[in-house]
Amino acid sequence: MEKKLGFGCMRLPMNDGEVDYNEFNKMIDYYMDQGFDYFDTAHGYLGGKSEIAIRECLAKRYPRKSYILTNKLTKSYFGTQDEIKPFFEKQLEWCGVEYFDYYLMHAQDRNTYTHFQKTNAYQECLKLKEQGKIKHLGISFHDTAEMLKQILNEHPEIEIVQIQFNYADYFSSSVQSKKVYEVCRKFNKPILVMEPVKGGGLVNLPDEAKKLFDDLNQNYSYASYAVRFAAGFDGIYKVLSGMSNFEQLKDNVDYMKDFIPLNEKEMETVLKVGELLRNAGGIACTACRYCVEGCPMKISIPDLFSCYNAKIQFQDWNAGYYYNIHTQAGLGKASDCIKCGKCEKICPQHLEIRNLLTKVSETFE
Numbered sequence: 001m002e003k004k005l006g007f008g009c010m011r012l013p014m015n016d017g018e019v020d021y022n023e024f025n026k027m028i029d030y031y032m033d034q035g036f037d038y039f040d041t042a043h044g045y046l047g048g049k050s051e052i053a054i055r056e057c058l059a060k061r062y063p064r065k066s067y068i069l070t071n072k073l074t075k076s077y078f079g080t081q082d083e084i085k086p087f088f089e090k091q092l093e094w095c096g097v098e099y100f101d102y103y104l105m106h107a108q109d110r111n112t113y114t115h116f117q118k119t120n121a122y123q124e125c126l127k128l129k130e131q132g133k134i135k136h137l138g139i140s141f142h143d144t145a146e147m148l149k150q151i152l153n154e155h156p157e158i159e160i161v162q163i164q165f166n167y168a169d170y171f172s173s174s175v176q177s178k179k180v181y182e183v184c185r186k187f188n189k190p191i192l193v194m195e196p197v198k199g200g201g202l203v204n205l206p207d208e209a210k211k212l213f214d215d216l217n218q219n220y221s222y223a224s225y226a227v228r229f230a231a232g233f234d235g236i237y238k239v240l241s242g243m244s245n246f247e248q249l250k251d252n253v254d255y256m257k258d259f260i261p262l263n264e265k266e267m268e269t270v271l272k273v274g275e276l277l278r279n280a281g282g283i284a285c286t287a288c289r290y291c292v293e294g295c296p297m298k299i300s301i302p303d304l305f306s307c308y309n310a311k312i313q314f315q316d317w318n319a320g321y322y323y324n325i326h327t328q329a330g331l332g333k334a335s336d337c338i339k340c341g342k343c344e345k346i347c348p349q350h351l352e353i354r355n356l357l358t359k360v361s362e363t364f365e
């Protein structure tokens with residue numbers, strides 16, 4: 001049976017600002033010994049130290065065909081088409097390999113995609129694939145389901161899609177995990193999952209949420225429910241976990257080596273926890289979107305509220321990223337509100353939207 005747990009190398013064990021190679025070696029050895037083989041990195045992870053750690057701890061110690069390695073092309077590291085291949089060649093050197101099994105167009109959203117289009121990045125990477133230096137071409141994605149449809153329609157050569165997918169974001173109007181997942185399935189693209197535990201937010205749960213899991217009387221960690229939730233969906237190829245110590249790795253490996261999807265009771269509990277988290281201390285917006293159509297400043301109010309909730313409830317480092325996504329392409333920022341009150345007149349939850357937008361603005365702007 002295909003092992004679904006992927007080793008995300010963005011949160012590696014550190015010691016005085018450097019990757020702890022001894023700990024990383026120990027983690028890799030245990031992970032590989034249990035039958036797992038998938039590693040994910042990018043040049044921006046740990047300021048380039050992640051790729052070097054891959055070379056020193058994985059590439060130098062294991063035969064190339066014994067593991068699967070994914071790397072990414074990130075917007076900030078190339079300005080023109082001519083700069084792509086030299087950067088890619090450096091990535092091979094940094095990682096100590098001759099090819100990448102998967103190479104992803106990194107963090108695709110409206111703005112990033114425009115840059116990739118202008119620089120012919122997809123076409124340039126297809127050439128590298130033809131040369132055998134990339135086995136499979138894909139994307140990692142942070143935007144709306146509609147934007148993903150556009151990219152997949154325009155680039156049928158995309159073989160795999162990496163998305164943010166977890167039970168807290170499943171019904172989120174900003175991240176749109178469920179809708180984005182459904183687009184991947186419609187286009188028949190295998191799915192890589194990032195942020196299954198929402199940067200640790202689904203481990204550091206409020207007491208009420210912990211009790212729901214504890215009442216199941218099972219010897220599972222809180223992280224395990226989140227990872228198994230994601231891994232249980234059709235079409236999921238790998239679920240990435242950014243493991244920063246051996247204890248986290250061992251926990252993940254123990255319940256994923258013989259993966260069993262959530263049963264009915266577990267799924268019911270996970271969805272209850274997700275609902276509890278969405279309503280815990282945040283803005284009680286149901287994303288009905290009645291407020292959006294009449295807004296003269298074109299503020300995507302429910303999406304900005306969803307970003308705010310993610311920020312204050314989970315300390316989600318991605319919340320600001322999604323806030324920028326939902327204030328692009330002619331959409332207004334929270335601070336653009338002119339206090340006309342049209343939104344409040346139509347809100348079925350009777351939210352004080354104008355005041356709440358001020359809080360959102362103070363948080364993100």
